[in-house]
Amino acid sequence: MSNNSLVSISDYSKDEILEILESAADFELNPNRKTLHGKVIATLFFEPSTRTRLSFETAVVRLGGSIIGFSDVTTSSSVKGETLNDTIHMVSCYADAIVMRHPLEGAARFASEISPVPIINAGDGSNQHPSQTLLDLYSIFKTQATLENLNICLVGDLKYGRTVHSLIMAMSHFHPTFHFIAPDELKVPDEYKVFCKRNNIKFKESSELHDNFNDADILYMTRVQKERFQDMMEYERVKNVYTLKNNMLENTKSNMRILHPLPRVTEIDPDVDSNEKAYYFKQAQNGLYVRQAILSKVLVSK
Numbered sequence: 488m489s490n491n492s493l494v495s496i497s498d499y500s501k502d503e504i505l506e507i508l509e510s511a512a513d514f515e516l517n518p519n520r521k522t523l524h525g526k527v528i529a530t531l532f533f534e535p536s537t538r539t540r541l542s543f544e545t546a547v548v549r550l551g552g553s554i555i556g557f558s559d560v561t562t563s564s565s566v567k568g569e570t571l572n573d574t575i576h577m578v579s580c581y582a583d584a585i586v587m588r589h590p591l592e593g594a595a596r597f598a599s600e601i602s603p604v605p606i607i608n609a610g611d612g613s614n615q616h617p618s619q620t621l622l623d624l625y626s627i628f629k630t631q632a633t634l635e636n637l638n639i640c641l642v643g644d645l646k647y648g649r650t651v652h653s654l655i656m657a658m659s660h661f662h663p664t665f666h667f668i669a670p671d672e673l674k675v676p677d678e679y680k681v682f683c684k685r686n687n688i689k690f691k692e693s694s695e696l697h698d699n700f701n702d703a704d705i706l707y708m709t710r711v712q713k714e715r716f717q718d719m720m721e722y723e724r725v726k727n728v729y730t731l732k733n734n735m736l737e738n739t740k741s742n743m744r745i746l747h748p749l750p751r752v753t754e755i756d757p758d759v760d761s762n763e764k765a766y767y768f769k770q771a772q773n774g775l776y777v778r779q780a781i782l783s784k785v786l787v788s789k
């Protein structure tokens with residue numbers, strides 16, 4: 488078992504989070520280094536991905552390492568019935584670290600407990616997405632020049648959105664005020680409200696989007712997570728619950744920025760893309776530098 492894994496954002500202390508953000512800023516200035524020369528990183532994606540896999544793989548390439556793995560689970564021996572236990576044992580014979588996305592909550596923790604090489608959780612079901620959270624924090628810091636005392640409005644699928652769950656936990660170090668905006672079916676789970684209360688984090692809940700985010704520093708939009716629904720009729724009822732449009736931004740703070748982990752479907756109208764408050768594509772680009780920082784912490788500084 489390797490103890491250098493990143494499975495949950497709570498695996499990192501506040502100091503470690505700040506160390507990653509500082510390191511990411513360094514990589515943004517100079518992304519091409521050879522610090523992973525001779526290292527092999529496996530990317531095992533049991534669920535689809537564009538940004539997370541490609542930015543991790545770009546990070547490895549820019550750091551001089553090599554990539555193995557799969558992006559389509561149907562090309563792996565999982566479809567023949569191989570267990571996750573056996574897959575991790577085998578891949579850890581070939582790679583120095585494993586970046587893994589899996590539909591089951593807890594799969595990354597399980598893998599980290601049996602793997603002799605570090606596991607980096609690239610998303611486990613509705614649970615956690617810690618590398619996304621670190622890039623979200625980097626984006627918040629870059630746009631607000633602080634992480635402290637911010638009004639953060641989280642909108643959309645707060646029930647199944649793993650990026651929301653990780654972000655709530657990470658921001659607990661920085662005295663945020665949260666505004667959770669979701670329809671009843673997709674409200675933030677009670678465990679995260681209990682977490683906020685225990686950590687003296689102020690929060691309120693609403694179900695209306697319009698005019699409800701004018702005091703926000705960060706407007707964090709999310710996609711309704713179709714793949715997590717048991718009942719497709721329920722998905723059909725809520726799938727278009729909110730669409731952010733340009734004319735809804737008129738009374739927002741001048742320095743407010745819109746984040747979204749992406750992919751988006753209908754929750755942000757394309758007319759918002761050209762608004763200076765739209766930061767989601769730059770946010771995804773920031774993922775490269777943050778993932779370079781994560782890989783370096785996991786593989787170089789141990």
Ligand code: CP
Binds near residue numbers: 537
């Ligand atoms: N934000 C995110 O996890 O995007 P992908 O699903 O494309 O990796």
